[in-house]
Amino acid sequence: MKTVLSLKLNGRDRDDVVPDNMLLVDYLREMAGLTGTKIGCDGGECGCCTVLVDGDARHACLTLAASCQGSVVETIEVLASDGSLSDLQQGFHEKLGAQCGFCTPGMIMAAEGLLRENSSPSVADIKGALAANICRCTGYIKIIEAVQWAAEQRRKENVA
Ligand code: FES
Ligand code: FES
Numbered sequence: 001m002k003t004v005l006s007l008k009l010n011g012r013d014r015d016d017v018v019p020d021n022m023l024l025v026d027y028l029r030e031m032a033g034l035t036g037t038k039i040g041c042d043g044g045e046c047g048c049c050t051v052l053v054d055g056d057a058r059h060a061c062l063t064l065a066a067s068c069q070g071s072v073v074e075t076i077e078v079l080a081s082d083g084s085l086s087d088l089q090q091g092f093h094e095k096l097g098a099q100c101g102f103c104t105p106g107m108i109m110a111a112e113g114l115l116r117e118n119s120s121p122s123v124a125d126i127k128g129a130l131a132a133n134i135c136r137c138t139g140y141i142k143i144i145e146a147v148q149w150a151a152e153q154r155r156k157e158n159v160a
Pocket of ligand 1: 038043048059061062
């Protein structure tokens with residue numbers, strides 16, 4: 001069975017005919033061409049595939065594309081604009097939060113979901129938001145510093 005999936009993907013309305021059993025991660029990578037979302041474990045264990053669905057971090061490898069009917073879906077590709085990195089992307093650069101980088105898109109999207117809700121997260125808040133994201137390079141301190149750096153930029157922008 002197939003479904004006409006209508007959703008807003010990275011700010012653009014889309015309508016696609018998708019198999020009912022198509023995973024969101026496959027829809028994003030293969031149908032929408034958004035390969036920034038990575039597949040690591042393909043089983044809900046690593047967080048590489050994290051995207052935002054209606055603002056909430058979601059494992060795209062555990063989500064059926066058809067379940068996103070009418071939703072707002074955001075991937076890592078939505079963050080940079082006009083060739084400029086987002087604050088979180090810049091934070092990962094500044095603080096060396098990305099090593100091999102494979103986990104990074106999922107980390108950044110999970111952190112994006114956090115910072116939209118909480119612009120002054122504690123270390124515990126950041127660890128909680130990233131608890132479902134595994135970095136095999138084990139550079140978690142730098143990742144936390146990257147999120148803190150971005151949060152600070154966001155607070156400064158909100159004051160200015
Ligand atoms: S690829 Fe989805 S959680 Fe690992
Ligand atoms: S930077 Fe290597 S897995 Fe995260």
